Amino acid sequence: MAMTYEARLAWQNRLLLLPGLVLLIAFVLIPAGTAIWLSLTNEALNGAAALNPRFVGARNYVRLFTDGGFWNSLFVTFVFVIGSSVIGQFVLGLFAAVALNRPLAFRQVFMAAILLPNAVPEVVAGFIWISMLAGGEHSTLSQVLAPLGVPSQQWLQSAPLLMIIVVNTWRGIAFAMILMTSGLAAIPADVYEAARMDGATARQIFWRITLPLLRPTIFLYMLVSTVGTFAIFGLIYTLTRGGPGGATEIIGIYIYNQSFTAYQLGFGSAVAVVMLAISALLGALYVRILKVEV
Amino acid sequence: MKFAMLRTGCSLAILALAIGSASAATIRIAEHRQARIDALNASIPAIEAKLGVDIEVVEYPAPEKDYFSKLLTELGAGNAPDLFTANNDADVPDLVAAGYVADITAAVQSWDGYPELLDVVKRLSTMPDGKMYQLDSMLSVSQIYYRRDVLDAAGISTDQPKSWAELLDRVREIKAKTGKYGLLLPAGTTWGGGAFYEGVMLMLVGTSTPQILNADGTLDLTGEGIADVLDFYKTLIDEDLMPIDPLLGPEPWVIPKYEMFPAGELVATTCGSWCYIYDWGPESKNPIPDVTDAVGTWAVPNEDGSGSTVTVGGQSIWMVNAKGADTEMATKVLLELSAVQPTVEYAKRLGNIPARRDALDNADFQALPELVPVLQNAESGTYLQSGEGFSAVSEGFARATEALLRKETDAAGAQQILIDYTRNLLGDEMVK
Amino acid sequence: MVIRKFSRAQATSYGFLFLLTIFCLLPFLWVFLASVDPNARQFLQLPQGLTETHFVKIFTTENGGRWFFNSLVVVGCATAVVVVVGGLGGYALSRTNAWWKRPFLYAIILVRVLPPTALIVPLYKVMLTANNVMRGFVQSIVPADWVRPTMQIVGFVDGYLGLILVMAALQLPLALWIIKTFFDLVPKDYEEAAIMDGANVFQRIRRILVPLALPGLGAAALLTFIAAWGDFLMPLTFISSAELQLLPIGLFRAFLRVNDVDYGFLCALALLYTLPAIIAFSYSRRFLVQTFAGGVKG
Known part of the structure; x- marks a missing residue:
């Protein structure tokens, strides 16, 4: 009762935040801590190690860094992130935003079409792309490309990594577009007006005015989307499960396969810890570079 | 007021879920694939009545790999069903080592069905230390199935090939004369245990190094036999004698087994007796007319021509969850599931072989003429001795054959992939 | 020209x-x-x-209606939890100036970037422990026959409650950020006026803050709903019983039926599954920009 008004408010705020804090500690913080502990053991789902897991120190990490599968997975993840989020989604999303920034007919129709892939749950996205890509001459892609003289093939086997990049690009254009549209809206119209007065072409305007002024938005997009792409799982799991031969085994799939197909929970956790560290680094970068204000 | 309504609502919901669960003990059984679930459900009412239990069938995802991952997760968590099956005998030692499976030696050996079990089943179901943790209530008998009609039409011999060289010549002849694929050996990672249990293993038991389990429980993966088997794969793949593209896809068995073989595009494949029933017979979506006439079988020849082998392995390998609430009752249910009628229900729908001699007297089984001779001859089958670490070996072979399918390496390289993978998982001391 | x-x-x-x-x-x-x-x-x-047989099949021969219901219950409850917990927390974060405010907000951004597969194994262990505690509790208060059905509702592994809480926890950080940003826009004057009138904190929240922050709560709810509705890994890992199965897994399993895939049914089910996501998405579009811009502008 002797508490001051301020102290009471402070306690009240802490209390209001408490339920959320409990949820986060129970379902995020404790598991993350457990992951670190597990990564130092040979815990497994099957075999003798499942009965009596042993502390093995840094053995999982040593194995990790000499494991070809892990480096392959890192490489695949890198190409996947660069290819789909940094290049595919960004370029198409940016062009779409610029194009839709004009007063076009059917603007809403175009928009809806681009947004649709983003609204679909990832399992559904996986299925419909299996129909697009699998089945040789039956696949939709082969049917579409046949008149252009492209030989029909098993796309998920002849170019697996490229295909998952295409699929993820398809899914993520909307996000890039939405963000770029908001960035474009922030550019004052008179800047364009002045440029046009000076006789600048559309291309010049794009390269010299639009792009430089969009830079902060692009930065924000890059970070959010990179981190998001890094965490993808369901889409690739339904499409390829990491195959063929590890060609699409992005890090999330690699962890899952090590833990639930090879039953090596300890080793899987070591990979997870490395992945957590990379994500945390990216997250810290996100906070730092964008100077998030609170 | 609102709270009272909420409470009533919750009670009602619980009540709704509780309806149907009477006071008797409940035994939960894990099963996967619709045909197997149907077979199981057919025998349950009788077992419930006889033992006075409630039985609940828990449906698991169909592909074996998904089934096993899910099962292992729950076994590890301690909330798995009371009874479950392994896909292959070789999965059992690891499950035993993990402490998931109850010892059922005494119950099985004093069971009235025990004398009727085939000897090979008793051997398969017994660990090296003489204990039983599993009961193989069904057998799969694997050999090469070929399209007799296609070979006859093309004027190619249907005699039993005597050696690998002869088999390979036959396969090449098929390719040359008909243009069709000559022989499929399951391969690659998406087929789950298929590469090992339905492919490599059948060939390996006919080589100079037919076993990979050493007496001390370690594994020998450097054998010449393994190199030769992988080289046989390589020849089939490089000479375009077996279909490759479908094997790299997500459900590798669908196109070759359910489409190409019935269409005659693929002329021979390794398979078990289930092929006569489930894959191309009465239970198939795409049956081959007069399947026992149109499709013949060869035993897999030994490499050097010293004979041939039929490989047997357990199917419906029932085990009791060691952490189950009532292992005694679960064991009783397990034995009932291994009685004649329940195993015949599985045989009818899937084409596996009941593991006991007295099934031959069962009228329903006699109505399956394609299976009767297989059961009569099952005793002569051989198998690969399995031990701890075989799940890793199986996955290792899947990866090795996948590399061959993708034409990334030769037999020696593939064997190295196998060795590296297994060593990584099991440690250097386990793998010689 | x-x-x-x-x-x-x-x-x-x-x-x-x-x-x-x-x-x-x-x-x-x-x-x-x-x-x-x-x-x-x-x-x-x-x-x-x-x-129309494929659509009919969803509700007749197949368990589609049940899957749909389960998904609605779990995702709906998770959304409700996020709105309530995130609403309280977001308000506190907006109003406090304590030293922990900044570190806390930064730290929960990190939660957003954590890949869920990286957490799934330890999370399973945590859930299992919670499940055993809950089972002990349930066994002590309900008759033996009712334990399992009760656990299907309040259990952490193979039960509604665990999945609801996990889904809520994973979506909470984003919701806290969104809701905090919206409360920041609600002037303190209104509140102070209410305090003068003697309203306690809950009355203030209900009468003043909720109506004013409604767009923020709505945005958080929609985004949570979309993310949780599309989530695949959590239901895949934590649900086993057929009667508790969610739509994404029902759909995935339908695709995995060896030699027995009914593509018409599969597509009909996929459409049914996609519909709520599209509806929610179409409402949430205008919030998306604010959400991510919220990260920069605060």
Whole structure:
């Protein structure tokens, strides 16, 4: 009762935040801590190690860094992130935003079409792309490309990594577009007006005015989307499960396969810890570079 | 007021879920694939009545790999069903080592069905230390199935090939004369245990190094036999004698087994007796007319021509969850599931072989003429001795054959992939 | 001169958008056609007839209605939890100036970037422990026959409650940020006026803050709903019982039926599963920008 008004408010705020804090500690913080502990053991789902897991120190990490599968997975993840989020989604999303920034007919129709892939749950996205890509001459892609003289093939086997990049690009254009549209809206119209007065072409305007002024938005997009792409799982799991031969085994799939197909929970956790560290680094970068204000 | 309504609502919901669960003990059984679930459900009412239990069938995802991952997760968590099956005998030692499976030696050996079990089943179901943790209530008998009609039409011999060289010549002849694929050996990672249990293993038991389990429980993966088997794969793949593209896809068995073989595009494949029933017979979506006439079988020849082998392995390998609430009752249910009628229900729908001699007297089984001779001859089958670490070996072979399918390496390289993978998982001391 | 140039740019825009639209929509063609095609296959083909049997099958021979119901319950409850917990927390974060405010907000951004597969194994262990505690509790208060059905509701592994809480926890950080940003826009004056009138904190929240922050709560709810509705890994890992199965897993399993995939049914189910996500998405569009811009502008 002797508490001051301020102290009471402070306690009240802490209390209001408490339920959320409990949820986060129970379902995020404790598991993350457990992951670190597990990564130092040979815990497994099957075999003798499942009965009596042993502390093995840094053995999982040593194995990790000499494991070809892990480096392959890192490489695949890198190409996947660069290819789909940094290049595919960004370029198409940016062009779409610029194009839709004009007063076009059917603007809403175009928009809806681009947004649709983003609204679909990832399992559904996986299925419909299996129909697009699998089945040789039956696949939709082969049917579409046949008149252009492209030989029909098993796309998920002849170019697996490229295909998952295409699929993820398809899914993520909307996000890039939405963000770029908001960035474009922030550019004052008179800047364009002045440029046009000076006789600048559309291309010049794009390269010299639009792009430089969009830079902060692009930065924000890059970070959010990179981190998001890094965490993808369901889409690739339904499409390829990491195959063929590890060609699409992005890090999330690699962890899952090590833990639930090879039953090596300890080793899987070591990979997870490395992945957590990379994500945390990216997250810290996100906070730092964008100077998030609170 | 609102709270009272909420409470009533919750009670009602619980009540709704509780309806149907009477006071008797409940035994939960894990099963996967619709045909197997149907077979199981057919025998349950009788077992419930006889033992006075409630039985609940828990449906698991169909592909074996998904089934096993899910099962292992729950076994590890301690909330798995009371009874479950392994896909292959070789999965059992690891499950035993993990402490998931109850010892059922005494119950099985004093069971009235025990004398009727085939000897090979008793051997398969017994660990090296003489204990039983599993009961193989069904057998799969694997050999090469070929399209007799296609070979006859093309004027190619249907005699039993005597050696690998002869088999390979036959396969090449098929390719040359008909243009069709000559022989499929399951391969690659998406087929789950298929590469090992339905492919490599059948060939390996006919080589100079037919076993990979050493007496001390370690594994020998450097054998010449393994190199030769992988080289046989390589020849089939490089000479375009077996279909490759479908094997790299997500459900590798669908196109070759359910489409190409019935269409005659693929002329021979390794398979078990289930092929006569489930894959191309009465239970198939795409049956081959007069399947026992149109499709013949060869035993897999030994490499050097010293004979041939039929490989047997357990199917419906029932085990009791060691952490189950009532292992005694679960064991009783397990034995009932291994009685004649329940195993015949599985045989009818899937084409596996009941593991006991007295099934031959069962009228329903006699109505399956394609299976009767297989059961009569099952005793002569051989198998690969399995031990701890075989799940890793199986996955290792899947990866090795996948590399061959993708034409990334030769037999020696593939064997190295196998060795590296297994060593990584099991440690250097386990793998010689 | 200028006009001609810009009309050429306009033509380029149309051309580009047209191609992009085809790229975006082409994959959907198969789902739509196959869902009404009596002879649906895995591949794109013109239906020879129209049928509604696949949709009927969802609710008759298959358990689709149950899956849909389960998904609605779990995702709906998770959304409710996020709105309430995130609403309280977001308010506190907006109003406090304590030293922990900044570190806390930064730290929860990190939660957003944590890949869920990285957490799944330890999370399973945590859930299991919670499940055993809950089972002990349930066993002590309900008759033995009711333990399992009760655990299906309040259990952490193979139960509604665990999945609801996990889904809520994973979506909470984003919700806290969004809601905090919206409360920041609610002037303190209103609140102080209410305090003068003697309203306690809950009355203030209900009468003043909730109505004013409604767009923020709505945005958080929609985004949570979309993310949780589409989540695949959590239901895959934590639900075993057939009667508790969620839509994404029902759909995935339907696709994995060895030698027995009914593509018409699969596509019909996929459409049913997608519909709520699209509806929620169409409402949430205008919030998306604010959400991510919220990260920069605060």
